[in-house]
Amino acid sequence: MKVEPLAIADVRLITPPRFQDPRGFFSETWNQGRFAEAGIPGPFIQDNHVISRGAGVLRGLHCQVGPNAQGKLVRCVRGAIFDVAVDARQGSPTFGRWVGATLSAENWTQIWVPAGVLHGYCTLTEETEVIYKVTGAYDKAAERGVIWNDPDIGIEWPVAAADVILSDKDKVLPRLRDCPPLFYV
Numbered sequence: 001m002k003v004e005p006l007a008i009a010d011v012r013l014i015t016p017p018r019f020q021d022p023r024g025f026f027s028e029t030w031n032q033g034r035f036a037e038a039g040i041p042g043p044f045i046q047d048n049h050v051i052s053r054g055a056g057v058l059r060g061l062h063c064q065v066g067p068n069a070q071g072k073l074v075r076c077v078r079g080a081i082f083d084v085a086v087d088a089r090q091g092s093p094t095f096g097r098w099v100g101a102t103l104s105a106e107n108w109t110q111i112w113v114p115a116g117v118l119h120g121y122c123t124l125t126e127e128t129e130v131i132y133k134v135t136g137a138y139d140k141a142a143e144r145g146v147i148w149n150d151p152d153i154g155i156e157w158p159v160a161a162a163d164v165i166l167s168d169k170d171k172v173l174p175r176l177r178d179c180p181p182l183f184y185v
């Protein structure tokens with residue numbers, strides 16, 4: 001299994017091996033022991049499956065605060081996404097920094113976004129399916145977000161701003177500097 005640390009502490013890219021034969025391939029997409037060794041302890045309590053229609057669908061930047069803060073293990077099983085993590089932990093040396101990676105059905109790469117880190121992604125293909133495991137229960141009251149194009153963060157999204165498709169909720173999110181502290185190290 002390939003494990004790559006990214007420039008925000010605890011964020012990792014994981015590429016599990018695929019075993020190919022004439023029928024296709026087999027892959028362990030989650031293995032408690034191996035992923036724990038890679039710094040992804042779980043336990044996961046919910047799996048989410050998301051379909052997005054159209055390239056440029058942008059979801060984020062999201063997190064949940066408090067006891068239901070979530071670590072997320074994200075993969076793309078159809079099409080491709082550009083996935084982003086933003087450190088929202090006050091006191092972290094990388095507070096406000098972003099990292100991004102392309103996850104696709106071809107590269108089979110997963111990203112681990114721990115609690116304390118905002119998460120978002122945009123679709124790069126017309127039909128996109130994303131599956132992710134989360135460590136905390138969905139808690140609407142605990143949801144927080146930061147606007148996708150916060151100039152202080154400066155994420156280089158690979159889609160033109162004019163082509164970005166957002167939910168109404170995500171259109172009106174605040175900048176990180178206008179949020180009360182979300183997490184502490």
Ligand SMILES: Cc1cn([C@H]2C[C@H](O)[C@@H](COP(=O)(O)OP(=O)(O)O[C@H]3O[C@@H](C)C(=O)[C@@H](O)[C@H]3O)O2)c(=O)[nH]c1=O
Nearest residue numbers: 048050059060061062063072119120121138139167169
């Ligand atoms: C996140 C979530 C949403 N929902 C419902 C609420 C709503 O009716 C519908 C769509 O929710 P949203 O608009 O929040 O979906 P979305 O914008 O896709 O939100 C997600 O974005 C990515 C980037 C994340 O990291 C996730 O944690 C989550 O925040 O699904 C659940 O039932 N369970 C859940 O865990």
